[in-house]
Amino acid sequence: MTHHVKNPVLRLRWRHWAAAPLCVATLALMTGAFANAQDLTLTETGSTLLYPLFTTWVDAYTRSHPGIHINVAGTGSEAGIQQVLAGKVLIGASDAYMSDAEMRQHPQIINVPLAIAAQTVNYNLPGLDAAHLKLDGPVLAGIYNGAIRTWDAPQIAALNPGVALPHHAIVPIHRAEGSGDTFVFTQFLSFATPDWENDKGYGTTIAWPNVPGSATAVGNAGMVQALQSTPYSIGYVGVSFSDKLAAAQLGTVALKNGAGEFVLPTKETITAGAASLGPRTPADERLSLVYAPASGAYPLVNYEYAVVSTKQADPATAAALRRFLLWSIVPSETNEAYLDTVHFIPLPPHTWELSQAQIQSIR
The missing domain is CATH 3.40.190.10 (Periplasmic binding protein-like II)
Incomplete structure (x- = not known):
């Protein structure tokens, strides 16, 4: 999985979440409206860096969404990606995005940033x-x-x-x-x-x-x-x-x-x-944030990805997966507090919009 990326000098102009209140409110309604969904189990494995956050998320989400069960495991990012590709889990947690060659072989797979880590x-x-x-x-x-x-x-x-x-x-x-x-x-x-x-x-x-x-x-x-x-x-x-x-x-x-x-x-x-580098994030969101050239920037920064298939086995599973992933990125004080516990930071608006669009493609 060796591939190369060049990092241009770019400056991010952060937009305020207040610019999109309707979108955020709509997401909040969507993620809270299915508390009594039918019994379903979602499965996740992969990044040990993401694992502490997933355990926090799962505890909070399953308490407010009866009937949804989520199994998580920290097995390493490569294992997370491979388990998704093999159809053995629904979410592969990864600190790394998939390579161009892997994407060509698996066009149904998306790499969705959920947060920013280091x-x-x-x-x-x-x-x-x-x-x-x-x-x-x-x-x-x-x-x-x-x-x-x-x-x-x-x-x-x-x-x-x-x-x-x-x-x-x-x-x-x-x-x-x-x-x-x-x-x-x-x-x-x-x-x-x-x-x-x-x-x-x-x-x-x-x-x-x-x-x-x-x-x-x-x-x-x-x-x-x-x-x-x-x-x-x-x-x-x-x-x-x-x-x-x-x-x-x-x-x-x-x-x-x-x-x-x-x-x-x-x-x-x-x-x-x-x-420094986030504005360059493309629609498929595969981008390195490493070794940013800006003053004051820490050089070992990365997106934390949910690697998932857009083609699920049935509509109920697809809907449950969409709701959980959308819930995990909803901008709120509560979600930011979850990120703070593991020293992550939330997605900036540009990346959040791209992640939302990718999650909506899961069917």
Whole structure:
């Protein structure tokens, strides 16, 4: 699943939701009008980054919609996509969009953004976990291809003057399964480092370089656990696990963005990253938000997708699926509070309108 995207310099002009009150009100009526629908079960699997949000959504939705049951599982973005393509689940949760080749093979499948998320780069460096070390794409690429082997390497020291870095081997950790987090992280390495793009590229699964001492982890929870139990390690984690990272007292990298600034993942910097590139979102909504060039933008930002088929087995299932997905993106204080619990941000108006249109195509 290796394919390439170029990120142009664009500026998002946010429109206010007040400009479309009738549309929002209509959606609210649609999603609340079927509380007593017949018994139906919707199935979801995929992204472990999206999994905490889906569990929150499902708890709230099923309490207000008796008769609707929703089964969710965190199996990795690649598994989510493949399970939808195989017809085994209705919703494949993914941090990655499908490739052009996959879309040609499966024209009935749509990739629908539900929210905006991010990945963090974290490390276990005794004595320095509160330091917010500064790293950039070429240095991370060097760590993951084995060219940079120790924490006090000149390339790391040059970005962190005055920091007493240990002369200890770095333990790079990457995901073992097909992962949307890997997709986003390796996009960043590719966009920031031409050598990485030309050699390894990006995808939910890539041929990782064989770096002595490197390790793997399954899922975001597994990545947090591996980092916590492995001193001198580094890895990448979905932002929905930020609270677990803080509890584990792991360090968070300040990443160099496309404007040359070192920024931490915050609501403001994630919003700035999405704002820089979001207006370019096409009708099929497959777009990278990684390595935005704007000032203040965090570089590891992505859409969180529901990968679904527009051709469902029966009208009742199609209607139930539409209602749930429309409910999940309705702009409201309640829905924004759900997103806040996992450090996501809502879709901007342009993307929301495209997602609404795609969801309405499910039949």
